[in-house]
Amino acid sequence: MKRDLQIVDVTLRDGSHAMKHAFTEEQVRQVAKGLDQAGIEYLEVTHGDGLGGSSLQYGFSKVNEMKLIEAAAEECSQAKISVLLLPGIGIKEDLEDAVKAGAKMVRVATHVTEADVAKQHIELGRNLGLKTVGFLMMAHMAPIDKVVEQAKLFESYGAEIVYVTDSAGALLPHEVKERVSALKENLSCEIGFHGHNNLSLAMANTMAAIESGATYVDGSLRCLGAGSGNTQTEVMAAVFDRLGYKTGVELYPIMDVANNIVAKFMPRPQEVTGSSLIMGYSGVYSSFLLFTQEAAKKFNVDERDILVELGRMQAVGGQEDLIYEVAREFARSKKVPV
Amino acid sequence: MKRDLQIVDVTLRDGSHAMKHAFTEEQVRQVAKGLDQAGIEYLEVTHGDGLGGSSLQYGFSKVNEMKLIEAAAEECSQAKISVLLLPGIGIKEDLEDAVKAGAKMVRVATHVTEADVAKQHIELGRNLGLKTVGFLMMAHMAPIDKVVEQAKLFESYGAEIVYVTDSAGALLPHEVKERVSALKENLSCEIGFHGHNNLSLAMANTMAAIESGATYVDGSLRCLGAGSGNTQTEVMAAVFDRLGYKTGVELYPIMDVANNIVAKFMPRPQEVTGSSLIMGYSGVYSSFLLFTQEAAKKFNVDERDILVELGRMQAVGGQEDLIYEVAREFARSKKVPV
The missing domain is CATH 3.20.20.70 (Aldolase class I)
Known part of the structure; x- marks a missing residue:
C-alpha cells in the first residue's frame, strides 16, 4: 500500500x-x-x-x-x-x-x-x-x-x-x-x-x-x-x-x-516522574541522571538543581565531570555540610 | 500575583x-x-x-x-x-x-x-x-x-x-x-x-x-x-x-x-492501555467499560468492536442496555457460539 x-x-x-x-x-x-x-x-x-x-x-x-x-x-x-x-x-x-x-x-x-x-x-x-x-x-x-x-x-x-x-x-x-x-x-x-x-x-x-x-x-x-x-x-x-x-x-x-x-x-510503566520531567524541562540527556543522583546524595543538594544547572550550561555527553563540580558549588553556596 | x-x-x-x-x-x-x-x-x-x-x-x-x-x-x-x-x-x-x-x-x-x-x-x-x-x-x-x-x-x-x-x-x-x-x-x-x-x-x-x-x-x-x-x-x-x-x-x-x-x-500508573486507548479512539465514556468487558466475555467477541460500534452510535450514559445488544449482534454476525 x-x-x-x-x-x-x-x-x-x-x-x-x-x-x-x-x-x-x-x-x-x-x-x-x-x-x-x-x-x-x-x-x-x-x-x-x-x-x-x-x-x-x-x-x-x-x-x-x-x-x-x-x-x-x-x-x-x-x-x-x-x-x-x-x-x-x-x-x-x-x-x-x-x-x-x-x-x-x-x-x-x-x-x-x-x-x-x-x-x-x-x-x-x-x-x-x-x-x-x-x-x-x-x-x-x-x-x-x-x-x-x-x-x-x-x-x-x-x-x-x-x-x-x-x-x-x-x-x-x-x-x-x-x-x-x-x-x-x-x-x-x-x-x-x-x-x-x-x-x-x-x-x-x-x-x-x-x-x-x-x-x-x-x-x-x-x-x-x-x-x-x-x-x-x-x-x-x-x-x-x-x-x-x-x-x-x-x-x-x-x-x-x-x-x-x-x-x-516491561519492568515498570513509562510515566513522567520527577527525574524524567526535570530532564525534559532542563534538556539534559538521561545518561546524566544516575551520576547526578549520586552527586546529589553525596553533597546533600537537590538533584533538580544540578540538572537544571547542567541544562543551562548546555552540558553534553562526555562532560559528566561537571556534575560533581556543579553539586559541590551548590553545596558551598547553600552552606550545606558535605 | x-x-x-x-x-x-x-x-x-x-x-x-x-x-x-x-x-x-x-x-x-x-x-x-x-x-x-x-x-x-x-x-x-x-x-x-x-x-x-x-x-x-x-x-x-x-x-x-x-x-x-x-x-x-x-x-x-x-x-x-x-x-x-x-x-x-x-x-x-x-x-x-x-x-x-x-x-x-x-x-x-x-x-x-x-x-x-x-x-x-x-x-x-x-x-x-x-x-x-x-x-x-x-x-x-x-x-x-x-x-x-x-x-x-x-x-x-x-x-x-x-x-x-x-x-x-x-x-x-x-x-x-x-x-x-x-x-x-x-x-x-x-x-x-x-x-x-x-x-x-x-x-x-x-x-x-x-x-x-x-x-x-x-x-x-x-x-x-x-x-x-x-x-x-x-x-x-x-x-x-x-x-x-x-x-x-x-x-x-x-x-x-x-x-x-x-x-x-496511587493503585496503578496512568498508562494508555488497550481499553483506555479504544475509549479515546471511539469516544465512549469510561463508565461503559466494565459492562462492555462483561458483555465481550459473555458473547465471546472483542470488546474493542463493541466500544467502536457504541462510539459510532453515539451512545450516551443511560444507554448501557445497548452494550448487550451490540455484543449479541457481533456474536450473531460472526457466528460465534454464545
Whole structure:
C-alpha cells in the first residue's frame, strides 16, 4: 500500500534502555513477529546506545545484539530491521556484521553539532545497500540554522532521511515545527522525527513534525524507551487513523503486541516522574541522571538543581565531570555540610 | 500575583475514579496542603461523579465527601475548594452542605447537549456566593454550533466560566481549537478546558485550548483520573514555565506533592492501555467499560468492536442496555457460539 507516513518502531532499541539491555531472544522474536504482522515496515533492533553499545559504560547486553537482529529478521515476512550506529561507540565492522545478520536500514546518530563524524558511516551504509539515515540527537541544543547546516552535511554524505531527534524530550511543539520546517525547506531528502515524552509532549511533537512535512516518525510500544519513553506506537496508529493518514499499520494487531506482549515484560510503566520531567524541562540527556543522583546524595543538594544547572550550561555527553563540580558549588553556596 | 492561566487541580475529584472512591482523610489532607503550598488556587474535592455520587451505581465513597471537603479546606491557607455537581446525581442540598464544609467554587456539569438541566444549580451557586462554572461534558459529541449554543445557555444562567470537557479523551487538538475558539468568539465569560489522556493528547489539547483563549485548565498530579487520567498538573507547571506563562504554581513544590505523596498511594500508573486507548479512539465514556468487558466475555467477541460500534452510535450514559445488544449482534454476525 501507499503510506502517507512511516511509523518506525524502536521498542527493540530505545526500549533496551528501559529493559537495562536485558531483552531475551524470545521477547525479541515475539515483538518482531507482532510488529511485522501489524504492518510496521521498519523496526529497530540494537543495544540502546547502538551497535557496540554493550559495555561497562553503557551496560552489557544480556544477549548479543547480532543474535537479536538475526532472530528479529527471521520472524519478519515483510518488515525490515533497522540498526542504530553512534560513530565512536559502534564501528564499521559492527555494521557489516549487522548486515550479515539481516539489517536493511542503518541510522547513523551524532550529537546535533557533529554530523561530520558520520561521513564514512553514512557512505558505508549506502555502499552496503542499506536504507541510510542521519540522526541528529539532542536537537534542542542547537539553533535552527545549525540544525539545517548539520542536516545538509548528512544529506551530502548520502543520507536518504534526516531525523530531528529530541533525545531529552525537551522540545516544545513550536520548536519541533521550526526545526522540521527548516529542514523541509532546505533539504531534498525525507525528514524524520524521534520524540521522548518527558514533558508529555511526544505525541504533540510528532503531530507538529508531520504537519511540518516529516514523513518518518518513531514510536515504541507502551512507550518503552529512555526517560519517560517514546511516542506510543499503538496510540499513533489510532490517532493517525482518526486524522486520515495511511500508515499501513493495523490498529488491533499493533495494540495486541503492545498489551499482550510488551506490557507483560516491561519492568515498570513509562510515566513522567520527577527525574524524567526535570530532564525534559532542563534538556539534559538521561545518561546524566544516575551520576547526578549520586552527586546529589553525596553533597546533600537537590538533584533538580544540578540538572537544571547542567541544562543551562548546555552540558553534553562526555562532560559528566561537571556534575560533581556543579553539586559541590551548590553545596558551598547553600552552606550545606558535605 | 497576576496569573496568565489558572491550573485547576482535580486530583482529589477525577482521581477518585482511579482510587475507586477510596480516598482517606489523611491522603486528602496531604494532597490539599501540598497543592496549597505549591500555589494552586483552586482544587476540586468531590466523589468522582460529583456531589452525591457515592452510591451502588457509581461506587461508594470510603469517606463521606463532606468530611473530605472540610479536611481539605482546613489545610489550605490560600487555595479554595471546588466541588463538582452533576444535576440528577447531586441535589441542591448537597451543594448547600458543601458550602458549609468550605467549598468556594462549584462546577455544574451536564452532557454537552443538556445545559438546560443546570439552570437552577448555576443560579444556586451564584446565590451562595460561589465562583460558578458550567462544565460541558463529552464535548466531542456535539458539533461546534451546538457547543456554542449550550455554552451560551450556561452563561445566560450566570456561569462565570464555561468548560469544554473532553471526558472520553477523544478530542484531537484541532477539534479543541475549533471548540474553544468558537466559545471565545461568542461568549463574554472565561473559557476552560478539561482533558483526558486516552490518545496521549491531554497536554497537546490543553496547549491548543490555551492558544485559542482558554484561561482555566484542569490537571491532576501523576495524571490520577478516569480512563488514562488527566493532563499532568506538575508537567503543565513545567511546560507553562518554559512557554513563559505565569500560573502562580511553583515547580519543585508541585512535583513534590505528585511524587512524594500521590505516587505513593496511587493503585496503578496512568498508562494508555488497550481499553483506555479504544475509549479515546471511539469516544465512549469510561463508565461503559466494565459492562462492555462483561458483555465481550459473555458473547465471546472483542470488546474493542463493541466500544467502536457504541462510539459510532453515539451512545450516551443511560444507554448501557445497548452494550448487550451490540455484543449479541457481533456474536450473531460472526457466528460465534454464545
